Amino acid sequence: xxxxxxxxxxxxxxxxxxxxxxxxxxxxxxxxxxxxxxxxxxxxxxxxxxxxxxxxxxxxxxxxxxxxxxxxxxxxxxxxxxxxxxxxxxxxxxxxxxxxxxxxxxxxxxxxxxxxxxxxxxxxxxxxxxxxxxxxxxxxxxxxxxxxxxxxxxxxxxxxxxxxxxxxxxxxxxxxxxxxxxxxxxxxxxxxxxxxxxxxxxxxxxxxxxxxxxxxxxxxxxxxxxxxxxxxxxxxxxxxxxxxxxxxxxxxxxxxxxxxxxxxxxxxxxxxxxxxxxxxxxxxxxxxxxxxxxxxxxxxxxxxxxxxxxxxxxxxxxxxxxxxxxxxxxxx
Ligand SMILES: [Fe+2]
Numbered sequence: 001x002x003x004x005x006x007x008x009x010x011x012x013x014x015x016x017x018x019x020x021x022x023x024x025x026x027x028x029x030x031x032x033x034x035x036x037x038x039x040x041x042x043x044x045x046x047x048x049x050x051x052x053x054x055x056x057x058x059x060x061x062x063x064x065x066x067x068x069x070x071x072x073x074x075x076x077x078x079x080x081x082x083x084x085x086x087x088x089x090x091x092x093x094x095x096x097x098x099x100x101x102x103x104x105x106x107x108x109x110x111x112x113x114x115x116x117x118x119x120x121x122x123x124x125x126x127x128x129x130x131x132x133x134x135x136x137x138x139x140x141x142x143x144x145x146x147x148x149x150x151x152x153x154x155x156x157x158x159x160x161x162x163x164x165x166x167x168x169x170x171x172x173x174x175x176x177x178x179x180x181x182x183x184x185x186x187x188x189x190x191x192x193x194x195x196x197x198x199x200x201x202x203x204x205x206x207x208x209x210x211x212x213x214x215x216x217x218x219x220x221x222x223x224x225x226x227x228x229x230x231x232x233x234x235x236x237x238x239x240x241x242x243x244x245x246x247x248x249x250x251x252x253x254x255x256x257x258x259x260x261x262x263x264x265x266x267x268x269x270x271x272x273x274x275x276x277x278x279x280x281x282x283x284x285x286x287x288x289x290x291x292x293x294x295x296x297x298x299x300x301x302x303x304x305x306x307x308x309x310x311x312x313x314x315x316x317x318x319x320x321x322x323x324x325x326x327x328x329x330x331x332x
Contacts, residue, residue, distance in 0.1 A: 072258030073278035092280035114144025114220030144220035183219035192234035193221025
């Protein structure tokens with residue numbers, strides 16, 4: 001990254017004082033620290049410096065406009081138990097939360113895309129909340145098919161789930177460079193998803209309020225078959241009507257989901273639908289369906305969706321593990 005600063009074609013056009021100042025800050029890693037402030041301050045800082053220098057597109061190509069962390073499918077079990085007898089999901093969530101809190105620059109928000117607990121029980125939801133509340137970043141939750149709306153609303157309602165009531169846990173998060181709309185795709189008692197007429201209409205109304213602003217949707221179920229037998233069988237009711245609304249708004253930059261327990265991406269109705277990995281229970285993918293459905297235990301993982309100064313939404317996958325390194329890309 002720093003070598004790019006040295007070789008940037010426009011660097012010579014930048015006044016010596018400004019360029020040297022940037023370069024010194026970069027070498028000392030101080031520029032990154034500056035960028036980790038609240039989103040509006042960072043945006044204003046980048047805009048001001050870009051206007052001053054003519055260097056936009058070179059020095060600031062990797063500037064941090066907004067960082068959205070997504071975690072999904074935590075499946076927290078009751079205290080002193082492991083999920084399905086094998087998966088220590090509370091431990092994995094704790095590792096993940098600690099890692100996110102150390103991420104630099106500091107993310108703006110964490111979105112939790114459902115299946116927070118394993119069977120909707122209050123002690124499971126409370127256990128999840130005790131760990132999530134350690135996040136030093138604002139976080140928001142929506143429900144998955146393993147959650148109970150009422151328990152979710154009672155536990156997270158208000159600050160972390162600003163829905164109006166526990167009928168549908170859906171809401172809009174404003175105040176950031178990217179608008180975020182949390183959707184409720186749950187059918188109580190069923191594994192599959194749904195966007196009924198009421199929910200589709202509500203979404204259409206919310207999108208119509210800000211049709212130009214970059215927006216992401218987050219919900220638990222991907223709204224169409226993802227070529228994964230187990231979840232394809234669960235199905236998604238109302239996919240066509242949901243897709244008709246999504247297709248109306250070209251400002252929808254991503255539809256962020258969970259449910260599959262795998263990192264996947266697909267194009268759909270003029271945007272991209274992504275599913276996040278589970279917190280550590282990944283699906284043992286078997287497209288031939290010749291063996292029983294199951295999961296494998298993996299390291300915790302989360303996604304970092306980076307809304308850049310060039311207005312691209314780029315997604316990185318972070319695996320939480322004590323690796324050796326990092327080592328420099330240089331011969332010894
Ligand atoms: Fe799940």
